[in-house]
Amino acid sequence: MSGRWDGLLLDIDGVLHVGDEAIPGAVDTLAKLRAAGVPLRLVTNTTSRPRAAVTDRLQRLGFDVETDDLLTPAAMAVRLCRERGYERVALITAHALKQDLSELEAVVSPGSAVDAVIVGDLGPGFSYGVLNGAFRSLLRGADLIALQRNRYWRRPEGLVLDAGPFIAALEYGSGVTATVVGKPSPAFFLAAVDELGLTADKVAMIGDDLEADVGGALDAGLAGILVQTGKFRADELDDSPIDPTLVIESVADAPALVGISGNAYT
Numbered sequence: 001m002s003g004r005w006d007g008l009l010l011d012i013d014g015v016l017h018v019g020d021e022a023i024p025g026a027v028d029t030l031a032k033l034r035a036a037g038v039p040l041r042l043v044t045n046t047t048s049r050p051r052a053a054v055t056d057r058l059q060r061l062g063f064d065v066e067t068d069d070l071l072t073p074a075a076m077a078v079r080l081c082r083e084r085g086y087e088r089v090a091l092i093t094a095h096a097l098k099q100d101l102s103e104l105e106a107v108v109s110p111g112s113a114v115d116a117v118i119v120g121d122l123g124p125g126f127s128y129g130v131l132n133g134a135f136r137s138l139l140r141g142a143d144l145i146a147l148q149r150n151r152y153w154r155r156p157e158g159l160v161l162d163a164g165p166f167i168a169a170l171e172y173g174s175g176v177t178a179t180v181v182g183k184p185s186p187a188f189f190l191a192a193v194d195e196l197g198l199t200a201d202k203v204a205m206i207g208d209d210l211e212a213d214v215g216g217a218l219d220a221g222l223a224g225i226l227v228q229t230g231k232f233r234a235d236e237l238d239d240s241p242i243d244p245t246l247v248i249e250s251v252a253d254a255p256a257l258v259g260i261s262g263n264a265y266t
């Protein structure tokens with residue numbers, strides 16, 4: 001039995017779990033994909049916690065994953081800084097994420113002259129003082145690196161602002177345009193495809209974010225598949241110019257995409 005695709009990229013938040021609750025069927029689905037030897041990576045825009053903590057939580061929820069299965073924007077940011085020769089950076093990120101950015105020299109004093117300001121999801125930490133410090137560094141010539149620019153995400157208590165709106169505020173204030181290293185950056189998807197040893201046309205990205213997951217994957221030449229879990233909103237899909245390759249109920253429908261147990265999508 002063969003499916004339309006040979007490999008999968010799976011988003012984590014809203015696809016495998018929401019908060020401390022696994023999406024129904026997700027644990028079994030991942031086990032099934034593993035058992036069939038399907039090449040896959042987990043690609044997340046989560047920047048509120050380091051890769052090790054994301055892996056820990058998935059393992060606690062019963063998912064068969066290792067840290068190396070995960071691709072995160074922080075690793076891409078380190079790679080970009082290395083390519084551009086950046087050393088001194090201002091980190092506007094969750095404290096815990098700093099362990100994934102430890103290769104870079106973080107300058108702590110707000111408004112300093114730095115090579116780049118790196119911004120991730122800081123949640124309630126996005127204060128006026130933090131944003132203004134970043135703004136001043138940008139005026140002094142720093143580049144703006146966005147780990148991601150998602151508009152919002154779903155916490156157990158409801159939708160909350162993500163890093164995107166704050167990146168937009170910094171761009172608006174400073175006139176500096178951000179370089180996005182996480183989804184929907186094509187480089188992020190292509191790095192993942194490369195790790196799978198496949199070509200983009202043989203890989204499907206499954207996510208709950210229409211712009212970052214589906215739109216980004218389509219732009220990079222992958223299939224973009226939307227799940228109706230997590231932050232999925234039917235009205236957003238109706239109003240968007242982004243046309244997913246497929247809309248599936250949840251990640252539990254993923255095995256059929258690669259030709260396992262049923263051929264609904266082959």
Ligand SMILES: [Mg+2]
Nearest residue numbers: 011013014208
């Ligand atoms: Mg998600």
